[in-house]
Amino acid sequence: MTTTSVTPTPAGAPSDPARPLLEISDLEITFSTSNGPVKGVRSASLEVYPGETVAIVGESGSGKSTTAMAIAHLLAKNGAITGGKILFEGRDITHVSEKEIRVLRGDQVGLVPQDPMSNLNPMWRVGSQIRETLVANGVAKGAEAKARTVELLQEAGLSDAERRALQYPHEFSGGMKQRALIAMGLAARPKLLVADEPTSALDVTVQQQILDHLDHLTGELGVAVLLITHDLGLAAERAQHLVVMYKGQVVESGPALELLQDPQHPYTKRLIGSAPSLASRRLVSATERAAVREQAQEHAQKHADDDSPATAPAVEEQGPEFGDRSPDADAVIEVQNLSKSFPIRGKVPWRSTPFLAVDDVSFAIPRGTTTAIVGESGSGKSTVAQMVLKLLEPTSGRVLIDGRDLHDVRGKELKALRRRVQPIFQNPYGTLDPMYSIFRTIEEPMRLHGIGDAASREAKVRDLLDKVALPAAMMRRFPNELSGGQRQRVAIARALALDPEVVICDEAVSALDVLVQAQVLELLNDLQGELGLSYLFITHDLAVVRQIADSTVVMEKGRIVEQGTTDEVFHSPQRDYTKRLLAAIPGGSIPLAGSETIDVEAPVRVADESGDEGGEGPDDIIDPFAQAGHV
Numbered sequence: 001m002t003t004t005s006v007t008p009t010p011a012g013a014p015s016d017p018a019r020p021l022l023e024i025s026d027l028e029i030t031f032s033t034s035n036g037p038v039k040g041v042r043s044a045s046l047e048v049y050p051g052e053t054v055a056i057v058g059e060s061g062s063g064k065s066t067t068a069m070a071i072a073h074l075l076a077k078n079g080a081i082t083g084g085k086i087l088f089e090g091r092d093i094t095h096v097s098e099k100e101i102r103v104l105r106g107d108q109v110g111l112v113p114q115d116p117m118s119n120l121n122p123m124w125r126v127g128s129q130i131r132e133t134l135v136a137n138g139v140a141k142g143a144e145a146k147a148r149t150v151e152l153l154q155e156a157g158l159s160d161a162e163r164r165a166l167q168y169p170h171e172f173s174g175g176m177k178q179r180a181l182i183a184m185g186l187a188a189r190p191k192l193l194v195a196d197e198p199t200s201a202l203d204v205t206v207q208q209q210i211l212d213h214l215d216h217l218t219g220e221l222g223v224a225v226l227l228i229t230h231d232l233g234l235a236a237e238r239a240q241h242l243v244v245m246y247k248g249q250v251v252e253s254g255p256a257l258e259l260l261q262d263p264q265h266p267y268t269k270r271l272i273g274s275a276p277s278l279a280s281r282r283l284v285s286a287t288e289r290a291a292v293r294e295q296a297q298e299h300a301q302k303h304a305d306d307d308s309p310a311t312a313p314a315v316e317e318q319g320p321e322f323g324d325r326s327p328d329a330d331a332v333i334e335v336q337n338l339s340k341s342f343p344i345r346g347k348v349p350w351r352s353t354p355f356l357a358v359d360d361v362s363f364a365i366p367r368g369t370t371t372a373i374v375g376e377s378g379s380g381k382s383t384v385a386q387m388v389l390k391l392l393e394p395t396s397g398r399v400l401i402d403g404r405d406l407h408d409v410r411g412k413e414l415k416a417l418r419r420r421v422q423p424i425f426q427n428p429y430g431t432l433d434p435m436y437s438i439f440r441t442i443e444e445p446m447r448l449h450g451i452g453d454a455a456s457r458e459a460k461v462r463d464l465l466d467k468v469a470l471p472a473a474m475m476r477r478f479p480n481e482l483s484g485g486q487r488q489r490v491a492i493a494r495a496l497a498l499d500p501e502v503v504i505c506d507e508a509v510s511a512l513d514v515l516v517q518a519q520v521l522e523l524l525n526d527l528q529g530e531l532g533l534s535y536l537f538i539t540h541d542l543a544v545v546r547q548i549a550d551s552t553v554v555m556e557k558g559r560i561v562e563q564g565t566t567d568e569v570f571h572s573p574q575r576d577y578t579k580r581l582l583a584a585i586p587g588g589s590i591p592l593a594g595s596e597t598i599d600v601e602a603p604v605r606v607a608d609e610s611g612d613e614g615g616e617g618p619d620d621i622i623d624p625f626a627q628a629g630h631v
Helices: 064-071 098-104 126-136 143-155 174-185 204-221 232-238 256-261 266-274 286-306 381-388 411-420 438-448 454-467 472-476 484-496 514-531 542-548 566-571 576-583 624-628
Strands: 022-033 036-048 053-057 079-088 109-112 192-196 224-229 241-246 249-255 331-345 352-366 370-375 396-401 421-424 502-506 534-539 551-556 559-565
Touching: 022 064, 036 053, 036 064, 036 079, 053 064, 053 204, 053 232, 064 079, 064 192, 064 224, 109 174, 126 143, 126 174, 143 174, 174 192, 174 204, 204 224, 204 232, 204 576, 224 232, 232 256, 241 256, 241 266, 249 256, 249 266, 266 514, 286 514, 331 381, 331 534, 352 370, 352 381, 352 396, 352 534, 352 551, 352 559, 370 381, 370 542, 381 502, 381 534, 411 421, 421 484, 438 454, 438 472, 438 484, 454 472, 454 484, 484 514, 514 534, 514 542, 534 542, 542 566, 551 566, 551 576, 559 566, 559 576
Parallel strands: 036 249, 053 224, 053 241, 109 192, 192 224, 370 534, 370 551, 421 502, 502 534
Antiparallel strands: 022 036, 022 079, 241 249, 331 352, 331 396, 551 559
């Protein structure tokens, strides 16, 4: 294979606005797998002009991230560009040497990767990692690099940036880590910023701040942005041009508003019809939601009555005191005056000061309902969830489940609690054991709790995979063979394996594309009515809250500033902070012609290269190149 010499334009030099900064034509990417070569991207073409924001949208596994990674030559080891061209400022960079592409990265092409949890070195302070980027790209060094690091963290929306630069990644929330990655991607002021889901872990107000900053760069410095996202509301507000991908192909592209208001392809119509941030609507009508809630509450109440002291199972299975009913019989969980303090490292490494992450928080979750906790990153909402799960001990206050204080729960009683209350965590990359197959991941909780035999557990795993829209053939795969959205669906299936009464969803759908997100929210809604589940939903996505939650708790800086029914909070917010959160929902004001009539459940058929149309069977839902280890 021949290589093409690349002599990049010096950083900061203006690009010709009349020609594309980036031009991809007929791109084909193939992955080598045990079943032979698999095409991950087929005949994809797009253009990005200087100062322009182009968004690639599509569901998980559609090939959008693969296309973006090909630009910086960051494909998985078994992936290769097997057709087409990638031109940067008119020069072919399709098959350049590794030495030449290293010159291009950072200096000309910046990257904000998707997963904030695994892209920061846990052994280095955050500031040191940003300074390394500045030094490596010749932007600054020494004291100048330290000062510039603080400026970049401030630009990315981190308060008290000087102190934050001294902290380690594990001391950052998911959103704070994402902001640090954005600071690194922008450190060298590249001409093109490839942003792969850059705001998926951010709350709406910080998301707005970050995207406003990106708009400033495109407007003032001529930086172009290739935005990879599953949030059509974000794409509608921020991108001038949209590219829609499905199963490795570009099925539609055009000016953003024109495409959103008059989509031509059935797949694009499904995406728009499923986007909560665009439609901002309930999963079901208010009457239907009330019926589901009533059914769930009746089921939950019957289950609670069956677990009364007279009929409670033996201590070995249920625990000695979990049959006791709560003083508030309608509440399955009560949080009373909960507080949590953490020691925070200051400028002097061996000294720390207390930081009050949660301050006097109280709320209750009625049986069979969904309570959402919303707030900016660092507001303390995930810390509350961890204390409800007894993963953290509160500094003061208490958590009651059916009237039982969790403070003294130990041993078999704690095991019984784990069965009744299950979590779905934020990070789909870090919550699955890479050494476990998908079958073992979902089956393990049932085996540990002695539920059923091998045959019944396998049947349950198959049923759970079907409920989260994954084919049974997925059972024998491993996490590295799945996309991020597919991993999160596996995590949801695992949480449901023990038939819990309460599910704590900590950003459970933030990593999912809009189609799968709509399916999962529908699933959670249906399961609530069918099984009487109660949900504590931790999220920064207020559009999702509007769909799924019955009551909403708004947190700011560790305290509850507003709470009430979801309709009350959204229609008549009392606090300015809540109003700012609601105003920052992306895409809420975008008019979409005919969006309410789109059938989001209708199957999509896309013509393949031979011109034939393929149906969307269970195996077709999964992009085949996921087998190649690409995420």
